[in-house]
Amino acid sequence: MCGICGIYNFGSGEPVADRLLREMMAVLRHRGPDAEGTYLSPTCPALGLGHTRLSIIDLAGGCQPMANEDGSVWVVQNGEVYNYRELRRDLEARGHRFQSDSDTEVILHLYEEHGTACLAHLRGMFAFALWDERRRRLFLARDRLGVKPLVYWTDGERFAFASEARALLRLPGVRRELEPEALHHYLTLAYVPTPLTMFRGIRKLPPAHFLLVGERVAEPTRYWEPGFGREEPRPEAEYAEALRETLREATRLRLRSDVPLGAFLSGGIDSSITVALMSTLTEEPVKTFSIGFAERAYDEVGYARLLAGRYHTDHHEFTVRPDALAVLPRLVWLYSEPFADSSALPTYYVSQVTRQFVTVALTGDAGDECFAGYPRYQAVKLAGCFDALPGWLRRPLTLPLWQRLPAGLDQKSALRRLKRLLGALALPPETRYLTWIAYFTEEQKRSLYQGDLLRATADLDTARLFVDRFREVACRDSVTAATYVDLATYLPDDLLVKVDVASMAHGLECRSPFLDHKVVELAARMPIGMKLRRLESKYLLKKTFADLLPREILGRGKMGFAVPIARWFRHELRGFLTDVLLGPSARARAYFQLPVVSQLITEHVRGAFDHGYRLWALLWFELWCRMFLDAPPPLTPPAAGAP
Numbered sequence: 001m002c003g004i005c006g007i008y009n010f011g012s013g014e015p016v017a018d019r020l021l022r023e024m025m026a027v028l029r030h031r032g033p034d035a036e037g038t039y040l041s042p043t044c045p046a047l048g049l050g051h052t053r054l055s056i057i058d059l060a061g062g063c064q065p066m067a068n069e070d071g072s073v074w075v076v077q078n079g080e081v082y083n084y085r086e087l088r089r090d091l092e093a094r095g096h097r098f099q100s101d102s103d104t105e106v107i108l109h110l111y112e113e114h115g116t117a118c119l120a121h122l123r124g125m126f127a128f129a130l131w132d133e134r135r136r137r138l139f140l141a142r143d144r145l146g147v148k149p150l151v152y153w154t155d156g157e158r159f160a161f162a163s164e165a166r167a168l169l170r171l172p173g174v175r176r177e178l179e180p181e182a183l184h185h186y187l188t189l190a191y192v193p194t195p196l197t198m199f200r201g202i203r204k205l206p207p208a209h210f211l212l213v214g215e216r217v218a219e220p221t222r223y224w225e226p227g228f229g230r231e232e233p234r235p236e237a238e239y240a241e242a243l244r245e246t247l248r249e250a251t252r253l254r255l256r257s258d259v260p261l262g263a264f265l266s267g268g269i270d271s272s273i274t275v276a277l278m279s280t281l282t283e284e285p286v287k288t289f290s291i292g293f294a295e296r297a298y299d300e301v302g303y304a305r306l307l308a309g310r311y312h313t314d315h316h317e318f319t320v321r322p323d324a325l326a327v328l329p330r331l332v333w334l335y336s337e338p339f340a341d342s343s344a345l346p347t348y349y350v351s352q353v354t355r356q357f358v359t360v361a362l363t364g365d366a367g368d369e370c371f372a373g374y375p376r377y378q379a380v381k382l383a384g385c386f387d388a389l390p391g392w393l394r395r396p397l398t399l400p401l402w403q404r405l406p407a408g409l410d411q412k413s414a415l416r417r418l419k420r421l422l423g424a425l426a427l428p429p430e431t432r433y434l435t436w437i438a439y440f441t442e443e444q445k446r447s448l449y450q451g452d453l454l455r456a457t458a459d460l461d462t463a464r465l466f467v468d469r470f471r472e473v474a475c476r477d478s479v480t481a482a483t484y485v486d487l488a489t490y491l492p493d494d495l496l497v498k499v500d501v502a503s504m505a506h507g508l509e510c511r512s513p514f515l516d517h518k519v520v521e522l523a524a525r526m527p528i529g530m531k532l533r534r535l536e537s538k539y540l541l542k543k544t545f546a547d548l549l550p551r552e553i554l555g556r557g558k559m560g561f562a563v564p565i566a567r568w569f570r571h572e573l574r575g576f577l578t579d580v581l582l583g584p585s586a587r588a589r590a591y592f593q594l595p596v597v598s599q600l601i602t603e604h605v606r607g608a609f610d611h612g613y614r615l616w617a618l619l620w621f622e623l624w625c626r627m628f629l630d631a632p633p634p635l636t637p638p639a640a641g642a643p
């Protein structure tokens with residue numbers, strides 16, 4: 001894992017200053033603390049590349065920027081190409097000669113052989129920028145699922161890219177201005193959707209896309225589709241055999257490392273399967289790491305202990321009491337833009353303790369999206385049954401009286417979930433799904449905004465983003481469509497951002513076998529009955545690996561990885577929340593109607609409603625404004641506990 005950055009003044013021809021690259025790299029140094037390097041093209045002074053390195057493979061010979069034999073092609077990469085050994089053997093048979101054992105060098109020779117079509121051969125997680133001296137062309141690409149980040153900026157004369165938006169803010173001409181559209185979608189989704197960032201003018205390169213910069217900046221080009229448009233009916237046993245073989249191979253490839261390696265173990269289905277497969281593929285006990293919480297409702301170390309005991313792993317458990325006041329300023333800096341997924345806190349802590357023992361950790365990320373593991377997919381299936389009912393049976397279920405039922409304050413209570421289900425049944429299937437996952441609805445956002453923000457977002461509707469995604473797989477059933485939408489939005493823009501930022505903050509590399517594109521393609525072709533059967537989630541996944549898992553884990557429900565922010569806002573963080581959201585800075589910013597914000601706080605503190613997630617989103621946004629809009633952000637992250 002690394003940090004990459006670069007500048008190409010394709011229009012102005014202005015020489016790139018090494019000083020600017022160094023400033024960008026300084027912001028990215030936490031991503032690559034082991035080494036750093038720059039490349040300034042001798043034939044095209046308008047091009048410069050920068051790299052900070054976390055050494056994982058070929059510790060001595062893998063330094064970047066890296067060139068081919070004659071120096072005509074240069075590359076900086078963040079990530080890992082897992083099948084680099086197989087690719088190298090084929091390239092050597094074609095006459096290519098290698099100077100290192102690095103996976104990055106494989107990209108150089110693949111490009112020489114195939115041009116931009118080299119991407120079809122890569123199996124891994126990556127974001128890279130490749131400079132072709134002969135063509136005077138910059139080629140940027142991001143992996144298929146969006147594991148590794150890549151952002152860019154252009155003014156029509158200059159182009160710059162980096163692993164994080166914060167690095168681009170070091171450049172003259174890149175302004176620290178709010179993007180209203182990004183804020184509008186963030187308040188609904190808790191994350192900023194691709195290609196937007198919270199900074200006007202800075203964009204994310206979408207997953208599975210590449211970008212060419214020559215005499216101009218071309219539009220991003222998609223190079224891969226997961227294959228949801230085609231269902232393949234096959235015998236269950238045949239799919240089970242293919243799943244077992246494909247996931248095992250994906251795990252084997254992710255065990256390639258020249259540094260110590262372990263695994264996150266939550267005790268859920270996906271991480272347990274990952275650890276079980278690792279144990280069958282290695283001779284030494286797998287090092288496993290679990291985070292526990294004092295609040296029993298958020299603690300699942302007991303399940304992790306069961307799996308660790310079965311495979312005699314070198315197991316490490318840590319009980320933490322997340323201190324939001326201490327770590328929030330650091331997280332706000334690390335994420336570069338508002339990020340309201342509360343599981344960012346425990347993910348930060350588990351990465352911190354894991355890095356004390358290993359440099360690489362395998363995870364179970366993407367198992368839920370691939371195999372219909374979230375409870376909301378059950379709601380989608382039930383809603384589909386509702387849609388099939390005659391009108392006289394549907395109407396009573398959509399009556400407003402159901403919303404008057406008391407649901408308590410637990411966001412995960414059965415009655416609260418039932419109210420959300422019934423409250424959205426009258427909506428079209430495409431917008432219904434967003435209603436179930438939204439923090440703020442469109443109506444709530446309109447009542448919250450004021451002034452310029454209200455005018456700038458008047459024509460925006462977050463639901464359009466989801467309607468377009470659902471239409472891309474209109475030929476499939478509604479549950480499969482929902483899993484595709486999550487794979488294209490929630491997974492790369494929330495879950496993978498969370499893990500990337502938290503792990504990189506501590507110099508830890510995370511890898512997930514479920515993110516292997518061959519696993520995703522296999523899951524995409526499966527009929528939904530093999531994923532969600534009679535409301536049982538992950539049906540075939542659990543059946544395929546039942547022999548590897550304790551029955552207690554196979555039969556448990558989905559817990560999630562969160563912290564009790566609702567209780568914090570009623571107790572420990574109550575004063576802090578009020579001071580930040582209703583203080584002079586928020587008032588002077590004039591984005592939100594403070595009486596509306598005050599009402600949210602009052603209702604939450606009194607227990608009338610649970611606004612915990614909404615208040616968390618507003619809190620993070622205001623802290624982000626203070627750090628990134630009110631003044632230039634610091635070059636290095638604030639220490640934990642900084643005000």
